[in-house]
Every structure is written in structure tokens, then in C-alpha cells.
Amino acid sequence: MHFKIRPAKKEDCKEISRLIMELAVYEKMPDQVKIAHEVLVFSMSYNCLTPDPQFHCSTSVELERDGFCENPFFQCLVAEVPEEHKSKEGFTVVGYALYFYTYSTWKGRSIFLEDLYVMPEFRGNGIGKGLLCKVAEVGKKKECVRLQLSVLDWNTPSRDFYAAKGAQDLTVSEGWHAIRFDGQSLDNLANEAAKI
Amino acid sequence: MDFSIRAANVEDCKDIARMIVELADYEKVTDHVKITQRDLEQDGFSKNPFFHGIIAEVPEQLRTKDGHTKVGYALYFYSYSSWAGRAIYMEDLYVMPEFRGKGIGKALMSKVAQLGLAAGCNQLNFTVLDWNKSSRDFYMSQGCCDVTTSMGYHCMRCEGEALQHLAQP
Numbered sequence: 001m002h003f004k005i006r007p008a009k010k011e012d013c014k015e016i017s018r019l020i021m022e023l024a025v026y027e028k029m030p031d032q033v034k035i036a037h038e039v040l041v042f043s044m045s046y047n048c049l050t051p052d053p054q055f056h057c058s059t060s061v062e063l064e065r066d067g068f069c070e071n072p073f074f075q076c077l078v079a080e081v082p083e084e085h086k087s088k089e090g091f092t093v094v095g096y097a098l099y100f101y102t103y104s105t106w107k108g109r110s111i112f113l114e115d116l117y118v119m120p121e122f123r124g125n126g127i128g129k130g131l132l133c134k135v136a137e138v139g140k141k142k143e144c145v146r147l148q149l150s151v152l153d154w155n156t157p158s159r160d161f162y163a164a165k166g167a168q169d170l171t172v173s174e175g176w177h178a179i180r181f182d183g184q185s186l187d188n189l190a191n192e193a194a195k196i
Numbered sequence: 197m198d199f200s201i202r203a204a205n206v207e208d209c210k211d212i213a214r215m216i217v218e219l220a221d222y223e224k225v226t227d228h229v230k231i232t233q234r235d236l237e238q239d240g241f242s243k244n245p246f247f248h249g250i251i252a253e254v255p256e257q258l259r260t261k262d263g264h265t266k267v268g269y270a271l272y273f274y275s276y277s278s279w280a281g282r283a284i285y286m287e288d289l290y291v292m293p294e295f296r297g298k299g300i301g302k303a304l305m306s307k308v309a310q311l312g313l314a315a316g317c318n319q320l321n322f323t324v325l326d327w328n329k330s331s332r333d334f335y336m337s338q339g340c341c342d343v344t345t346s347m348g349y350h351c352m353r354c355e356g357e358a359l360q361h362l363a364q365p
Contacts, residue, residue: 020279058277058278066282098278101246102246102273102287103247104287105216105219105231106216107231109239133363133364136354137362140360140363145355146359147354147362148354150349150351150352151350151352152347153348159350162354165361165362166354166358166362167353167354167358168352170353171344172350176344177324177342177345178323179321179324179341179343180321180343181340182319182341184339186312186318187313188338189305189306190306190309190312192303192306193309
């Protein structure tokens with residue numbers, strides 16, 4: 001199947017937010033998705049920011065603000081098919097990769113692949129691999145020496161896909177655990193800084 | 197103990213490089229460190245920095261036997277979650293052994309959280325090794341969540357030949 005991979009433009013944010021929602025459904029986070037879908041529809045209808053940051057997927061407004069500003073929080077690539085191959089709903093933007101630059105104090109510049117997604121009806125055509133390789137190429141041009149990502153333990157197709165490309169699972173091999181503060185725990189932690 | 201937390205500047209890179217090696221020793225991987233002081237200066241203090249740093253400093257009268265007053269650091273950068281939006285990632289958190297137990301580690305981490313909230317971030321993320329019980333206990337006591345255990349996230353990496361191969365046009 002013919003497709004092309006290109007950097008996302010501001011105008012792609014509506015499509016990207018649609019694909020983000022589809023990825024959330026695929027990653028089976030039903031509560032967040034249920035609330036997010038309503039909030040997403042509300043936000044896109046009224047073109048405003050989501051009222052509760054704890055339960056949402058990034059809307060096109062937030063993606064525009066955070067990805068296309070002077071110091072963007074992320075970069076994005078989209079995969080596009082020609083009109084004659086558009087999806088049954090009429091979409092030609094059928095996949096995306098969202099990434100940002102990170103740093104390893106051992107090895108230096110790195111790139112983190114936050115999201116990689118291809119619509120189900122377009123899988124098996126090399127689009128996912130194309131997106132992944134393009135992110136690696138972008139990283140190489142910026143002299144990044146690592147590409148990192150995270151994957152859910154039950155997601156066997158994705159784990160196999162990345163393993164086949166030479167990715168190591170550091171949680172299994174080295175014991176790394178991902179830790180997070182958000183919501184109230186993040187607020188509490190930040191409030192402690194005022195006491196210093 | 198009297199200490200202060202401030203933003204790192206380019207002159208701090210020598211001490212940051214020293215403490216990076218100390219942290220690698222603690223994590224039992226000293227020979228993995230390829231970063232030099234010059235790399236830190238270029239990558240952290242140019243127009244589009246790859247990271248930001250904060251330093252914990254003690255007054256002269258509390259300096260170490262080697263004469264160091266910079267006794268801890270945290271290194272962080274901004275990241276993104278397509279679900280939660282802006283996020284902050286803490287790559288390193290380190291306090292020299294003789295200065296532990298005084299609230300410096302907590303102060304550094306709190307400052308990163310505060311900076312993150314000020315920048316509109318909704319998450320603070322980082323990683324910890326499963327055998328590192330004292331660090332894990334410290335983080336859990338601050339109210340964080342282990343998303344590897346609770347949600348099944350695995351950290352993956354491509355580097356060296358595998359990355360070169362992927363990056364072929």
C-alpha cells in the first residue's frame with residue numbers, strides 16, 4: 001500500500017487527537033476513555049481546554065498549544081494514504097508517532113517515542129515500522145544515541161514488534177520500574193518546596 | 197542542616213559530572229558513563245537545552261573533606277503524555293552519602309514538582325531500579341505510584357547497532 005510519512009502540521013491536530021483516542025481505546029483504559037470521549041467532544045465543540053486535566057486525552061487545542069509553540073513539548077509525524085485508499089469514514093491520516101527529546105546522564109541525547117499508532121485496517125503494510133524508523137532517523141540527525149519507549153506487559157503484538165527491531169526490555173533485564181506522581185500526590189509534593 | 201536549592205548554571209557542570217559518576221557508582225554501573233563535563237555544558241546550557249538542573253548547596257563551613265559545597269542535584273526535562281498533557285521527567289536525583297537524611301533529596305524532588313506545576317505539567321515521571329529499596333521506600337513514602345507494578349508498563353530501549361539499523365533511510 002502506498003503511504004507517506006511527514007512531520008505533522010498544526011492543521012493535523014484534529015486528526016491526531018482522533019488517533020490518540022483510538023490508541024487509548026486499544027490500550028484499554030475504559031474509565032479514562034469514557035470521560036475523555038465526552039470531554040473531547042465537549043472541548044472540540046466549544047474549542048476550549050478540558051476542565052479536568054486528570055481525565056482526558058489531549059484535545060486538538062492542547063496539541064496545537066503544546067506541539068507548535070516556540071519550545072514545543074513534543075514533535076509528531078503522521079502517516080498519510082492517498083485519497084483512493086482512505087478509511088471507510090474518509091480519513092487519509094491513518095497513523096502517527098509522537099516523540100520528544102530526553103537526556104541520559106550516562107550516554108547523552110536520547111529520543112523518547114511516547115505514542116505509535118496505526119489504524120487497524122491499515123496495519124500489516126509497514127506503516128508502523130515506517131513511523132518507528134523515521135523517529136530513529138530524526139533522532140540520529142540530532143545525535144541521539146538512544147530511542148526509548150514503554151509498552152504494556154499484556155501487549156504481545158507490540159512487544160514482539162519492538163523486540164524484532166532490537167529493543168531491549170529494561171524492566172525484565174535490569175529491573176527498571178516507571179514511577180509517577182500526578183493529581184493530589186503531585187500537588188502535595190510541590191507544596192513541600194515552599195517550605196524550603 | 198542549612199542548605200539551599202537553586203537552578204544550575206554552566207559553571208556547575210564540573211560538579212554535576214562528578215556527582216553523575218558517584219550516582220553511577222551507587223547504581224553499580226560506573227563504566228556506563230560516557231558523558232563529559234563538556235557534553236553537559238553543550239547539551240544543558242545552549243539555546244534548546246536537552247535538560248535542566250537544580251543544585252543543592254551547603255555553606256562553606258559544612259563543605260566535604262574534598263572541599264565540595266555542591267552536595268546534590270536533580271536533572272529534569274519536559275515531556276508529554278497524549279492522555280495527561282504536559283509532564284516533567286526527573287532523570288537523576290542524587291545526594292552525596294554524608295548529606296543524606298537531612299531532607300535534601302526531598303527538597304530537590306519537591307522543587308522539580310513545583311517547577312513542573314508552574315509549567316503546567318500534570319505528571320512527574322521517573323524510573324527506579326527494583327533492587328534499590330531505600331530509594332523505592334523514599335518515593336513511595338511521598339505518595340507516588342509504581343506504574344510498572346500497577347499498570348504493567350515496561351521500559352524499552354533501542355541503542356547501538358539496533359538503533360543504527362532502525363535509522364537507515
